[in-house]
Amino acid sequence: DAGVIQSPRHEVTEMGQEVTLRCKPISGHDYLFWYRQTMMRGLELLIYFNNNVPIDDSGMPEDRFSAKMPNASFSTLKIQPSEPRDSAVYFCASSFDLSLYEQYFGPGTRLTVT
């Protein structure tokens, strides 16, 4: 398996633009997680899904952020409109039901909003 795949790897956009981050989890994994990592706040859980259903979105910072998982092999995280404070590395991770402590992370998307 290729592991968790994220695209794009880097994104530079201007304030006010819409940004869409994409993730393909490992096949067979039931859980999918979106995280944001910054120097100031560390690694924060934004939202996670179980069998394509959002379970906990309490970490989503505000209404500008939305996430979807239309099927078991694809998820998106959208920011609209983007702001400079959204600049961070966004990670997608997936895990298998019986070993939730082991989450497999993708390489991340480095987002810069100017």
Next chain:
Amino acid sequence: QKEVEQDPGPLSVPEGAIVSLNCTYSNSAFQYFMWYRQYSRKGPELLMYTYSSGNKEDGRFTAQVDKSSKYISLFIRDSQPSDSATYLCAMSANAGGTSYGKLTFGQGTILTVHP
């Protein structure tokens, strides 16, 4: 106050040194304790996990959990330059409902092992 506190360092040690990394936490419901390692510009990867209190050893790595003190540690023996990375502690209550599967991470400690 954050649920999980971890000194971000940075920590710089010579090759062969014993490294001690630590986290404290406030949520007594945490039962699963993990250490993830993150190399520069990569995603974190699981290094070790323990359940409840006690020690666990894996090669040069030892994880310790003291639930009475709400304190966990990771020891690295005979540290190598290849151990240079950010080490993140993570915890889970695994209590069902929306807590199930949810990990809370520490800030991460940046470790450099120089030859």
